[in-house]
Amino acid sequence: MRFCLLFLCCFYSIQILPQAVVSGRVSDAETKEALDKAIVKVMNDKKQLIAYTTTDKDGDYSVKIKSSLPEVFLSVHYLGYKTVELKIANRTLRKDFVLQPEAVKLKEVHVKPRVIEKTGDTLSYNVTSFKMQQDRSIADVLRKMPGISVSENGGVKYMGKPINKFYIEGLDLLGKKYGLATTSVPADAVSTVQVLEGHQPIKALGKYNTTGQSALNLVLKEKKRIRPIGYVEGGLGGMKDQLLWKADLFGLSVAPKKQALFSYKGNNVGHTFAELEAGEAIAMDDVSVGLPTAPSNLFSGIILRMLPVEPERYVSNTSHLFNYNQLWGKSAVQWRASGSFLNEKNKQEMHTSQDYFLPGNEHYLSMEDNASGIRRNKLSMVVEAESNKEKLYVDNKMEAYADWQYHDYQLVTNDVSRNQHLRMPTLAVQNNLKVIKKVERNTLNFHSYVRYLNQPQQMKVQSADAESIGLLSQKAERGTLYTQHGGSYSYSYRKSSFALGALLKAVVDGYQSENNSVTMEEAGYGVKNDLNNHNYVFSLSPQYTYNDKAHRVFVRLGVPFSYHVYDVDYKTKDDKRMDFWNVEPDFLFRYDVTDDWKASLNYSHKRQLGDVLDFADVPVMQNYQYVGVGSGILERRNSDTYTMRLTYRNDIDALFFNLSATYREMDVNVVSGTAFADDYILNYTAPFSNERKQKIVHASLSKFVDALRSSVGVSGSYTNSTLSRFQQGQLFPWDTDSYQYQMNFDSKVASWLNVNGKLNYLTTWYDDGRNEERNSRHLAGIMGIYVIPVPKFFFSLSGEYSWNKTEGTDADRCFFLDAKVNYKSKLWDLEVVWQNFLNKDMYENVSFGNLSSTSVSFPLRKSNIVASVRFNF
Amino acid sequence: MNKRVCLSLLFSILALLGYSQQVTGGDESMPVMSSHDTIDYAKLCAHYKIWAVRDASADEKKYRTHEMILQIGEKVSKFCDYLCFQNDSATFSEMKSGLNKMVIFANQMSRARIAKRYYYEQVFKNFPEGNNTVLDNIVIKTYKYNEEMPNMNWTIVSENTDTILGYVCGKATCEFRGRTYTAWYAPDIPVDDGPWKFHGLPGLILKVREMAKDYYWLCTALYQPTWKSPISIKTEVKKTTYIKYHKAKKRAEEDPNALHANDPNAKIRTSNGEWVLASELNKGKYRPPYTPKELDW
Structure with a gap:
């Protein structure tokens, strides 16, 4: 009405x-x-x-x-x-x-490229808009780009997900070792960084991948494509009683059908290369499903603790890394070959005091002084041939590496002096073949993977007293032949696709070990192991996919089931055999609400299996102090994981938002435990139903504010996890709640002033069911001021503050101040860095771990100056 | 391989010979650039970026983008591709400097590499008076048609909705030749103009969004030239009409083989060196449907 x-x-x-x-x-x-x-x-x-x-x-x-x-x-x-x-x-x-005529002056807006341009699914970041005077490598610029995050070793994530390919001018020269390029390619050589959203590198599988991962492409400046680019750098300096040096040689040649990269990096100023050499995890949703990860050593060294300050402040190293990568051909067959050699020596000294919580409010205190030298030589080679066409994809990658690690420790543990020597070589050779054939609506997929691995490793522990020799020695050798062959067939009809995959995995694993430990023999653990294990897995994986591009909906449902057989042939006791079925359903729903808003929901049920040595029930001396014993049953971790993701990206406003929430319930059939004896600490697993829960919420927002010429990023995350573990025979709960907040900014305040900063606050509550909750808090802040009085020249002052407070102890505070002077011309780059000029020389830190609190004091690198010259070509 | 090298050498020598002939006063009538007339001078220039759909029938629309320039003169305005505009400007200045025609021609050829990326359509508003003149390339020829300046019945939605390039913008919508557009105009720039054929709002149009998301224009820069910026029009063009133009354009885009219809035996040499019937060359190759801005022909 x-x-x-x-x-x-x-x-x-x-x-x-x-x-x-x-x-x-x-x-x-x-x-x-x-x-x-x-x-x-x-x-x-x-x-x-x-x-x-x-x-x-x-x-x-x-x-x-x-x-x-x-x-x-x-x-x-x-x-x-x-x-x-x-x-x-x-x-x-x-x-x-x-x-009346009047001179009108319009507010002019001159041609200025937008900081981020979007064309289809490609976001192009204009490097000039983000680059600041102090940036040397492209990784320095990538860190300022909203939506992109870069790790210390050059690993790139876009919208919180690792990238699936890294291209230079559209070609994948480096594979997983792309960190070499991000940390070395000069920022001046790159005109645009392109993010290829949802990129599918295999043409026969269509244009988009199903994981929603993106790829990164560096577009070089026109001039830099004509001839090889790179630089030679040398630096010298000193630190109280030590001569410091660094050297860097980098060359990159980019032609339409040929690319090559050579690099040598060496220094003793605290930059280590082991992680850079290992490369980044590049996950692809193609045929390489469930391939084994890199093997771990049979003994556990006392590794350098990661302190919550920059690694250059405490790492004492001499490192060399040579790398050569070459790529030929573009259309028919693309060949890639690479070789690298890593030589690294790390020295570390630390004092550790570890307080284990025992039943009845008792404690087991272990005090240890550790001076160690860790040497590593790793040689690796890769040859790959790839043919990537619309209808046929063939790729064969052969890889071989030899990794020799030697650890020498001088230890004083609870007033007992020991020398421990670990010799841990690993030799591996592997081949991975993938073939994908597309015939109209049908896709045939085949892969074959073979790896042979040999680890003849040795441990020797001697008393520091030279007269008593041969206190303890152990040899262990593991040889594994791993083969995995599989194929799948998929048929697409309209928006749906049906696939059926079959896979056969066969693993032959041999393990021998022998030690002369009287203590272990007396404890009844035995000193000799000799076993062969045969593991066969046959799996069938039906999968249904629905992809409605018009309504921007993607659904995937997979129900893979597999049959596992473990057959352990002991030379010293009765054989063991075990077989079981696994079903691991997986469901993914993705909906692109708009071009900018994207949402996804994922449920997966997984059953992960432990190492066969647990099942084999053999005691293994992990080092002089720890003995590991399997429970006799295979560890099975059944987990249900629910993940929700919501992303928003607006290229015009250069605004990126990412929200993810994960809830995981895990049911494990064993509980880990620690027991303390007079001479050793036993790490074991016992058959017991163990429920673990984990909740993770993470949100991050990053934006480039053009008016302020600043990049700003904030993120927050909440993690809650509950689990149980045995300590000296008693079961304890172990619940943790942690909140982390991060903020970073990079700003061109004026033409003569750049400022950047990073703030990280982490607070964690621990509950072990004995006392009230315990809390530890950590605050770290870094701020740098870069003054540019004349173009080509800048000096900077940066401070790093670290504050650590663990309940029941005094707060640890640390403040570092560094200064830098840099002159840069077209060809030359001169730099003097004065690090830690307040000469802070010791870092002390208390943290909570698995039912224990650990106090570490660590010597830091003293005040030092390094001057370096770089010639760019 | 050797044969190819020999041929390249031969052509290089021939080219040099040609050059030396020119120096000694060779063919004066050699066409360096099609003749252009200067019809006005720009008092205001605006750069636009255009997103034009590649294949409107695709599930996920992909776009090609071009940088365009709108030169607004006292009487006439011209909207054309910026790369093309730059190329023409360079040639103009070379001609003005009295450079040898052969050299100008060689420079033009080197610049022609980028010509394949041109957005060829050029719109002249109020030329001749009260009319629009539209130039476009169909295959290799430039065609031209005139039409009365169309009346755009804008409905103003609001006067302050967005800020583009620092200018507060009003928003208006209109239906024009089968499509619905939303435009953002800047009342503080009192110029009745905009990208393509858009006009008729109380301020310069800085952004236009087409409802089906087939086209999008966004102003990226704005300046008053302090130099003499001529608005020129190509004169060696073939006249046609609005309807004929669209029909020919559709035919050329959707079925390029139709061009060989007069000579069914015409052959083309492919990159493999084989001679194939021109009509067979692109047979079966998918070509996206013609998606013009105007649908009323």
């Missing part, structure tokens, strides 16, 4: 609205010439537009006014003339205007 009345009123009002016509002529005051296309506006008393028109070629206008107001405003606008505005009666009349 009310609407009817309203409608009637409106109708009536339309009927009675008077209609006046104002007409006239607009001309130039000086020349008296008519002004064509002048804009004539009629506005109400609130200066809201009622009507408008433009003048014709004779300068005449006529505008109808539909308004009941007695008076209206009439204004005439013409570029280059003074605007005239009059109040006129709302009736039909004639009004001529004579406009």
Whole structure:
């Protein structure tokens, strides 16, 4: 009824609205010439537009006014003339205007490329917009780009997900070792960084992948493509009683069908390369499903603890890394070959005091002084041939590496001195073949993977007293032949696709170990192991996919089931055999709400299996102090994981938002435990139902503010996990709740001043069921000020603050100050870095771990200066 | 391989010979650039980026983008591809500097590499007076048609909705030749103009969005040239009409083989060196449907 009345009123009002016509002529005051296309506006008393028109070629206008107001405003606008505005009666009349010429200065906006351009699914970040004077490598610039995060070793994530390919000019030269390029390619050589959203590298599988991962492509400047680019750098310096040096040689040649990269890096200033050499995890949703990860050593060394300050502050190293990568061909077959050699020596000294919580409010305290030298030589080679066509994809990758690790420790544990020597070589050779054939709607997929691994490793522990030799020695050798062959067939019909995959995995695993530990023999663990294990897995994996591009919906449902057989052949006792079925359903729903908003929901049930040595029930001396014993049953971790993701990216506003929430329930059939004896600590697993829960919520927001020429990022995450573990025979709960907040900014405050900063706050509550909750908090902040008095030259001062407070102990505070002076011309780059000039020399830190609290004091690198010269070519 | 090298050498020598002939006063009538007329001078320039759909029938629309320039003169305005505009400007200045025609021609050829990326359509508003003139390339010829400046019946939605390039913009919608557009105009720039054929709002149009998401224009830069910026029009063009133009354009885009219809035995040499019937060359190859801005022909 009310609407009817309203409608009637409106109708009536339309009927009675008077209609006046104002007409006239607009001309130039000086020349008296008519002004064509002048804009004539009629506005109400609130200066809201009622009507408008433009003048014709004779300068005449006529505008109808539909308004009941007695008076209206009439204004005439013409570029280059003074605007005239009059109040006129709302009736039909004639009004001529004579406009006075006026020099008008429009607010000009000059051609400036947008910081991020979007073309289809490609986001192009303009490097010049993000680059600051202090940035040397492209990784320094990538860190400032919203939506992209870069790890210390150059690993790249886009919207929180690792990238699936890294290209230079559209070619994948480096594979997983792309960190070499991100940390070395000069920022000046790159014009654009492209993010290829949802990129599918295998053409036969279509254009988009199903994991939603993206790829990164570096587009070089035109000039830099013509000839090889790179630099030679050398630096010398000193630190109290030590000579410091660094050397860097990098060359990259980019041609349409040929690319090559050579690099040598060496230093003793705290930059280690083991992780850079290992490369990044590149996950692809193709045929390489469930391939084994890199093997771990049979003994556990006392590794360098990661302190919550920059690694260059405490690592004492001598490192060399040589790398050569070559790529030929583009269309038919692409060949890739690479070789690398890593030589690294790390020295570490630390004092550790570990307090284990025992039943009945008792404690087991272990105090240890550790001075160690860790040497590593790793040689690796890869040859790969790839043919990537629309209908056929063939790729064969052969890889071989030898990794020799030697650890020498001088230990004083609870006043007992020992020397421990670990010799841990690993030799591996592997081949991975993938073939994908597409025939219209049918896709055939085949892969074959073979790996042979040999680890003849040895441990020797001697008393520091030279007279008592041969306190303990152990040899262990593991040889594994791993083969996995599989194929799948998929048929696409309209928006649906049905696939059935079959896989056969066969693993032959041999393990021998022998030690001369009297203590272990007396404890009844035995000193000798000799076993062969045969593991066969046969799996069938049906999968259904629905991809409706029009409605931007993607659904995937897979129900792979597999049959596992373990057959352990002991040389010293009865054999063991075990077989079981596994079903691991997986469901993914993705919905692109708009071009910018994307949401996904994922459920997966997984059954992960432990190492066969647990099942084999053999004691293994992990090092002089720890003995590991399997429970005799195979560890099975059944987990249900629910993940929700919501992402938003707006290229025009350079705004990126990412929210993810994960809930995981895990049911494990064994519980880990620790037992303390006089001479050793036993790590074991016992058959016991163990429920673990984990909740993780993570949100991050990053934006480039063009007006302030600043990149800003904030993120927060919450993690909750519950689990149980045995400690000296008693079961304890172990619940942790942690909140982490991070903030970072990079700003060009003025043409002569750049400022950057990073803040990280982490607070964690621990509950072991004995006392009240314990809390530990950590705050770390880094801030740098870069002053550029003249172009090409800058000096900087940066401070790092670390604050650590663990309940029951005093807060640890640390403040470091560094200074840098840099001059950069087209060819030369001179730099002097003075690190830690407040000469902070010891870092102390208390942290909670698995039912224990650990206090570490660590010597830091003293105040040091390094001057370096770089020649860019 | 050797044969190819010999041929390249031969052509290089021939080219040099040609050059030396030119120096000694060879063929004066050699066409360096099609003749252009200067019809006005720009008092305001605006750069736009256009997103034009590649294949409107695809599930996920992909776009090609071009940088365009709108030169607004006292009487006439011209909207054309910026790369093309730059190329023409370079040639103009070379001609003005009295450079040898052969050199200008060689420079033009080197610049022609980028010509394949041109968005060829050029719109001249109010030229001749009260009319629009539209130039476009169909295959290798440039065609031109005139039409009366169309009346765009804009409905103003609001006067302050967005800020583009620092200018507060009003928003208006209109239906024009079968498509619905939303435009954002800047009342503080009192110029009745905009990208392509858009005009008729009380301020310069800085952004236009087409409802089916087939086209999108966004102003990226704005300046008043302090130099003489001529608005020129190509004169050696073939006249046609609005309807004929669209029909020919559709035919050329959707079925390029139709061009050989007059000579069914015409052959083309492929990159493999084989001679194939021109009509067979692209047979079966998918070509996206012609998606013009105007649908009323």
